Amino acid sequence: MLEKDKMKDSVESVDPREDQQERGHRSGPMACLRSRFIRVGLAEALCTYVMMVFGLGSVAQVVTGHGAFGQYLSINIGFGLGVTMGVHVGGSVSGAHMNAAVSLAMCMFGRLAWKMLPVYVFAQFLGSFLAAATIYTVFNDAIFDFGDGNLTTTGAKATAGIFATYPAPYLSLQSGFIDQVLGTAMLLLCLTALSDQRNKPAARGSESLMVGLLVMLIGVSLGSNSGYPINPTRDLAPRLFTAVAGWGNEVFRAGNGWWWVPVVAPLLGGVMGAGLYKALVELHHPAIVCGQNSHGEQEEMDPLEKQSHADVCV
Numbered sequence: 560m561l562e563k564d565k566m567k568d569s570v571e572s573v574d575p576r577e578d579q580q581e582r583g584h585r586s587g588p589m590a591c592l593r594s595r596f597i598r599v600g601l602a603e604a605l606c607t608y609v610m611m612v613f614g615l616g617s618v619a620q621v622v623t624g625h626g627a628f629g630q631y632l633s634i635n636i637g638f639g640l641g642v643t644m645g646v647h648v649g650g651s652v653s654g655a656h657m658n659a660a661v662s663l664a665m666c667m668f669g670r671l672a673w674k675m676l677p678v679y680v681f682a683q684f685l686g687s688f689l690a691a692a693t694i695y696t697v698f699n700d701a702i703f704d705f706g707d708g709n710l711t712t713t714g715a716k717a718t719a720g721i722f723a724t725y726p727a728p729y730l731s732l733q734s735g736f737i738d739q740v741l742g743t744a745m746l747l748l749c750l751t752a753l754s755d756q757r758n759k760p761a762a763r764g765s766e767s768l769m770v771g772l773l774v775m776l777i778g779v780s781l782g783s784n785s786g787y788p789i790n791p792t793r794d795l796a797p798r799l800f801t802a803v804a805g806w807g808n809e810v811f812r813a814g815n816g817w818w819w820v821p822v823v824a825p826l827l828g829g830v831m832g833a834g835l836y837k838a839l840v841e842l843h844h845p846a847i848v849c850g851q852n853s854h855g856e857q858e859e860m861d862p863l864e865k866q867s868h869a870d871v872c873v
Contacts, residue, residue, distance in 0.1 A: 562814065566669075569654075576757050576852045581750055583609030588788075589642070596675075596678050598652060598856060599652060599653045599675065599678060599679075599682075600653075600678045600681070600682040601682070602648070602649035602652035602655075602677070603649055603652075603653040603656065603657070603679055603681040603682035603686070604683070604685045604686040604689075605648055605649055605656070605686065606645035606646065606649030606650070606653065606655045606657055606686070607645065607657045607682065607683045607685075607686030607687055607792070607793075608686035608687075608689055608690045608693075609636070609641065609644050609648050610641040610642050610644070610645035610657050610686075610690075611686060611687050611691070611793065611797070612641070612690045612693055612694065613637050613638070613640060613641030613644065613688030614634075614638035614641045614700075614793075615636055615694040615721060615722060615797065616637065616694055616697070617629065617633055617634045617636070617637025617638065617641075617692060617704070618624055618637070618720070618721050618722075619694055619697075619698040619701070619721045620633075620636050621633060621634055622699075622705065622718060622721050623698060623701035623702060623704070623705040623718070624701075624745075625705075631782075632779065632797075634778070635775045635778035635779050635782065636775060638775070638778060639771040639772060639773075639774045639776055639778070640771055640775075641656065641771075642767075642771045643767045643768055643770065643771030643772055644767075644773045645657050646753075646766065646767035646771070647767050648769055650692065650766075650767060651666060651681075653679070654671075656683070656873040657686075657793075658746075658790040658791075658792065658793065658829075659679070659680050659683055659790065659791040659792045659825075659826065660677055660743050660746075660747065660748065660790060660791060660825040660826050660828065660829030661746075661750065661791065661829060662679040662680060662683075662794065663826055663829060663830065664747050664829040664830050664832070664833040667830050667833070667834075668833055668834070668837065670698050677680070680792060683792035683793075683796075684795070684796045687792050687793055687795075687796035687797055687806075688796040688797070688800055689724050689797065690797070691796065691797035691800040691801070692800060692804075694720075694722070695719070695800070695804055698721070702721070702725060703800075705718060706718050710801075710804075710805040710806045710811045711806075712725075712801075712807075712809040712810055713725075713813055718806075719761040719801050719806045719809075719810050719813070722797035722798065722800060723794050723795075723797045723798035723801060723810060723821075724785050724788040724790075724794055724801045725785070725786070725813055725816075725817060726784065726785045726814045726817050726820075727784055727785065727812050729783050730785060730814075732814075732815055732816075732817065732820060734784070735784065735785055735817065735820050735824075736820050736823075736824045737815075737824075738781070738784045738785055738823075738824075739785065739789060739820055739821060739825055739828060740786065740822035740824045740827055740828035740835065741828065742777055742781045742782075742787050742789045742825075742833065743775060743789040743790075743824070743825040743826075743827075743829045743832065744827030744828040744829065744831045744832030744835065745781070746773065746774070746777060746789055746828075746829070746832065747828070747829040747830075747831075747832035747833040747836075748832035748833065748835055749773050749830070749832075750773070750783040750833075751767070751837065751841070752836055752840070753766065753769055753770065753773070753832045754766075755836075755840070755841055756854035757844040758841075758844070760838065762776045774851055777789065777848075785797065785817075785821070788821035788824055788825070789820040789821075789825050790821070791821060791823075791826060791830075791872055794818075794821035794822065795818070795821070795822050798810050798811070798818055806811075827862060838853070842871065845857070863871065
């Protein structure tokens, strides 16, 4: 009996977590990608795909449903929540940029290595292209029914706008360029503020929701001119898909050759927005000396792992 009790105690004293870790060390991961480029690229492609499926799907329902399945606001909500879900899918692996303008701005200000930029852009392009193909497959019957069997880019029965953005009839290329520079600048300005641990960052655990609300805010305030693409890869990849899927080269000629504006203007606007926040706010935070600011006052500090760009006392 005593021996049985000893055996029982020895079994119960084993920590299941330690046993699991030991088995893990012995066997190793079944399929672990060691290349950072591949891991980041796959995560970025997947989170972009998730964002675009929800976003383009919300547009498809509004267009083909003749307003019965949503209005303009539902598109803003669809893209906003799509961004939120995308951040949850790949945020801890790639940062879930899902936007070439974001990736370029991160490179410009030293938060992302330049060698990673092609990985991000390709992954975002791939995710957006596959998302467009997915929505086309799911809504194929609805698209042809809405367009009376035709795939048109302009007019009352146009369906190309489900996938890429097109300017309002009154919008000139010059005004559209300014529109996209401003929209993307506001995006990066606010994203930089939300991640600034020395200011008023998003509450821990709410980052993805705040980013989604930011995208929705841009849509409801700055989206009527051109559908607020504010993202080169989000617009160009689905546009290329529509060109090969049956809409033809008209997708590049419509709107006086509008297609290049959502590609070039967001890149410029993103750098301007992030740079503006840094120049007017981030660079002027009081220097920290051993946990105190320049006035000798104690500051509330987040854990060091959250201060990747803050001054650290040693």
